[in-house]
Structure formats: structure tokens, C-alpha cells
Amino acid sequence: MKKILLVNPWIEDVSAYDYWLKPVGLLYISSMLRSAGIEPVLIDCLYRHDPDLVRYLGGKIKDRYYGTGNFYHEVIQPPESMKNIPRLFKRYGLPEDLFRKKLRELKDVDAVFVTSMMTYWHYGVSDTIRVIKEELPEIPVVLGGVYASILPEHAKNHSGADFVSPGTGIVPVKRALHFIGIDVDLNDNWLDDLSPDYSNYPELNYVVLITSTGCPFRCSYCTSWKLWERFNQKSPEKTLEEIEHLNAMYGLSDVVFFDDAILIGQNFKTLLKMIKERGFNLRFHLPNGIHARLVDEELAVLMKETNFKTIKLGYETANDELQLKTGGKVSNEEFIKAVNILKAAGFTAKELSAYIIANLPGQTFEDVERAINHCEELGVIPNINEYTPIPGTPEWRELVDSRRLPAEIDPLLLDNSLLPYWWEESLSIAQLKLLKEKSWRVKERLLSHV
Numbered sequence: 001m002k003k004i005l006l007v008n009p010w011i012e013d014v015s016a017y018d019y020w021l022k023p024v025g026l027l028y029i030s031s032m033l034r035s036a037g038i039e040p041v042l043i044d045c046l047y048r049h050d051p052d053l054v055r056y057l058g059g060k061i062k063d064r065y066y067g068t069g070n071f072y073h074e075v076i077q078p079p080e081s082m083k084n085i086p087r088l089f090k091r092y093g094l095p096e097d098l099f100r101k102k103l104r105e106l107k108d109v110d111a112v113f114v115t116s117m118m119t120y121w122h123y124g125v126s127d128t129i130r131v132i133k134e135e136l137p138e139i140p141v142v143l144g145g146v147y148a149s150i151l152p153e154h155a156k157n158h159s160g161a162d163f164v165s166p167g168t169g170i171v172p173v174k175r176a177l178h179f180i181g182i183d184v185d186l187n188d189n190w191l192d193d194l195s196p197d198y199s200n201y202p203e204l205n206y207v208v209l210i211t212s213t214g215c216p217f218r219c220s221y222c223t224s225w226k227l228w229e230r231f232n233q234k235s236p237e238k239t240l241e242e243i244e245h246l247n248a249m250y251g252l253s254d255v256v257f258f259d260d261a262i263l264i265g266q267n268f269k270t271l272l273k274m275i276k277e278r279g280f281n282l283r284f285h286l287p288n289g290i291h292a293r294l295v296d297e298e299l300a301v302l303m304k305e306t307n308f309k310t311i312k313l314g315y316e317t318a319n320d321e322l323q324l325k326t327g328g329k330v331s332n333e334e335f336i337k338a339v340n341i342l343k344a345a346g347f348t349a350k351e352l353s354a355y356i357i358a359n360l361p362g363q364t365f366e367d368v369e370r371a372i373n374h375c376e377e378l379g380v381i382p383n384i385n386e387y388t389p390i391p392g393t394p395e396w397r398e399l400v401d402s403r404r405l406p407a408e409i410d411p412l413l414l415d416n417s418l419l420p421y422w423w424e425e426s427l428s429i430a431q432l433k434l435l436k437e438k439s440w441r442v443k444e445r446l447l448s449h450v
């Protein structure tokens with residue numbers, strides 16, 4: 001039987017936090033391989049409860065908010081492009097020695113498939129591949145995932161992989177298998193027929209699931225609709241089966257849905273009705289910015305009855321012109337209505353928060369401040385996220401075409417934590433700090449009243 005090692009690589013950045021980060025795409029690939037008669041094995045460099053890591057750190061790893069937590073990290077040499085930026089560069093995830101030890105135990109694999117997430121985390125990908133190549137020099141290494149799909153040429157030139165397979169769904173997996181000499185039929189209906197394969201994790205308190213891929217909206221700063229050709233949904237029955245199976249396997253505490261557009265259609269409500277009927281003793285979370293426009297009374301009540309503990313609403317900006325210009329996914333009125341419906345169902349600031357982007361082109365300090373104020377008035381915690389120009393998005397294209405952003409630049413520097421250090425259009429570091437501090441004060445005030 002052929003055996004393929006799947007690797008979730010290190011993150012190298014100035015900051016990172018395990019906010020329910022699980023390589024769901026890679027775990028679906030694991031299931032695809034299994035169903036094709038290929039044995040998958042997994043090294044997840046970002047698995048904070050890895051038994052080797054727990055032993056290395058001399059005890060249990062501390063979880064914070066419902067299973068999230070800090071990654072183990074080491075300060076490393078920053079790349080040349082960061083030489084004028086006064087921030088420490090860190091590697092998050094397994095210590096290198098432990099990673100090498102795990103690789104040495106897997107010398108019999110036929111290939112290594114490495115995934116990738118953010119484009120600005122490419123140094124973590126290339127360092128991971130460098131170590132794999134040093135330990136398993138004869139084994140072909142294939143790179144896929146988000147970075148490889150958004151910047152395939154950059155990935156070919158810099159990652160060190162033998163083959164880069166961009167794209168989503170089964171096509172890049174088939175291409176990768178063909179590269180290593182395996183031609184098999186894979187199930188086109190993978191989202192509905194397969195589940196993320198968590199079987200390589202010895203211990204889990206939470207699982208991340210998706211009930212859909214892609215997004216029918218077209219926000220100018222986002223890449224979801226570019227990565228996935230079509231919006232696809234999984235049947236609620238299959239999602240319920242996944243929850244039942246994984247809960248029986250691990251005795252879960254938390255289930256996290258990481259869809260981009262979970263509220264489209266009726267599937268999610270149907271799933272919630274089934275969850276309610278089944279009566280799980282679980283907490284549920286929606287951390288990925290749901291569409292406020294699609295929140296109604298029935299949904300809010302169902303979420304309350306099924307024990308949702310994290311509901312993040314995508315608000316982004318209080319500036320109505322910018323709301324329209326960036327895709328019109330939400331208006332101030334729709335946001336206010338959604339919050340009021342959720343509050344009427346019994347949710348408070350303990351569960352409710354809103355994503356606000358800071359630094360969007362054309363956005364002022366006052367815009368962001370107004371969005372924070374709206375959140376405070378409504379009793380929703382404001383979460384400030386600095387804007388990252390994602391290569392290939394309309395927003396990025398406009399900035400590059402108008403020469404407001406260089407096209408040829410180390411993608412690391414587009415990271416929202418680094419952008420304010422060099423981008424002339426950015427709000428200053430001091431302004432961003434003020435906005436964040438304001439949002440933290442609002443959070444404290446709101447939580448003190450719950």
C-alpha cells in the first residue's frame with residue numbers, strides 16, 4: 001500500500017495565535033487518499049496537544065478560550081525584507097528537533113504533501129520543506145493550499161517543493177498524485193461523501209468543520225470567491241453524522257464551523273434543528289464572520305437553543321460608501337437589525353462580537369472609531385482586524401495598478417502586522433494602537449455589565 005505523509009507547516013510571523021486553527025483541507029485530502037486505498041499519515045506542526053510537544057514542555061498545554069491558545073514559539077532570524085522593521089520574527093509550532101524526529105520515523109513514505117495557508121506565511125512553508133528535504137532527501141515533496149493557489153509562481157520559485165499544485169477541490173490532489181506516479185479516480189462529491197479525517201490526532205477537545213466551500217458574495221478585499229469556482233454545500237445529515245462520529249471518538253467539548261458563508265440557504269437551520277433534537281452536550285462556535293443580513297429570529301433562537309458560544313458578525317466598516325464599494329455584503333441597518341435579533345434571543349456581549357477592518361484603502365481613523373462606537377452602543381464586542389492586501393483580489397489589483405502598492409514585494413510585508421511599518425497609506429502604528437486600545441476598553445466595559 002502506498003503511504004503519503006501530510007504536513008501542516010510551521011507559521012513564521014511576528015505574531016500568531018491558535019484560534020481554532022486546524023488544516024481542514026488537508027484532513028479532507030487525508031480522507032480522499034484513504035478512500036483511494038492510499039495510507040495517509042499526518043504531522044501537524046501546529047497541533048498544540050501533540051504528545052511529544054506536551055512531554056517536551058514538561059506538562060499539559062494551557063488552553064484559553066474554548067480550546068484556543070498560544071502556540072509554542074521560538075524567535076528566529078528575520079528575513080532580509082524585515083530589516084527595517086523593529087519586530088521579533090518567530091516560528092510557531094513544533095520545535096525543530098521534534099519535527100525532525102517525527103520525520104525520521106517516517107522514512108518509508110512514498111511522498112510528502114504539504115499544505116499552506118496565508119501568503120505572508122510563506123517562510124514557514126519553505127522552512128518546513130527545507131527540513132523535510134534534509135530528513136527525507138529521496139522523497140518527492142508537493143505543495144498545495146491557499147498560498148500555493150494565490151501565488152503559484154512565487155511558491156514554485158521559493159518554497160523548495162518538487163511540485164506545486166494550486167487550486168481547490170480534487171483537481172490539485174489528482175495532479176499531485178499523478179506527479180508521484182499514482183493515477184486514481186477520486187470522488188467528485190468529496191464535500192458531501194467524505195469528512196475531515198481527524199484520526200491522526202490522539203486527543204482533541206474541539207473539531208473544526210465546514211458545511212460549505214466558497215462564497216456567493218464578491219467582496220473586493222477577499223479571496224474566498226476566487227479560490228472556489230462555485231459555492232457548494234454539504235447536506236446537514238452528513239454534518240450531523242460527522243459531529244456524532246467525532247464526539248463519540250473524542251468526547252468533544254466544542255465544535256467550530258469555519259465556513260465563509262454558512263447562512264446561505266436553509267441548510268444551517270436544518271442542521272441546528274437536528275442538533276437540537278439530538279441534544280448534544282456541546283458548545284458551538286462561528287468565528288468566521290457570519291452575514292448579518294441573513295440573521296433572522298428563527299436562526300437566532302435555534303443558535304441559542306443549541307448552545308452557540310461564539311458568534312462573530314462581519315461588519316468591517318461603518319462607512320456606508322465603503323460598504324457598497326467593497327461589495328455591499330452588509331449595511332449599518334442590517335448590522336443593527338441582526339444584533340437586535342440576536343440579543344432578543346438571549347445572546348449578550350459574552351457571545352457576540354463584530355469584525356471591523358482597520359486600514360482598508362479609503363478608510364479613516366474616524367471611520368474605524370465610529371464602527372467601534374456603534375458596537376458599544378449595540379452591546380457587541382468590536383474586534384479590530386488590520387487590513388491585509390491579498391494578492392489577486394480586486395482591492396489589491398487596484399492598489400497595484402495605481403502604483404499605490406508595489407506588485408513585486410515579499411508577501412510577508414503585506415501581513416497586516418507589518419504593513420503599517422512601511423506602507424504610506426496606512427494608518428500609523430500609534431493610530432492603530434489607539435483604536436485597538438479603545439476596542440479593548442469597550443470589551444471590558446461590555447463584559448463587566450453581562
Ligand code: SF4
Binds near residue numbers: 215223224260327329
Ligand atoms: S462575504 Fe465574506 S467570505 Fe464572502 S466574499 Fe465577502 S468577505 Fe469573502
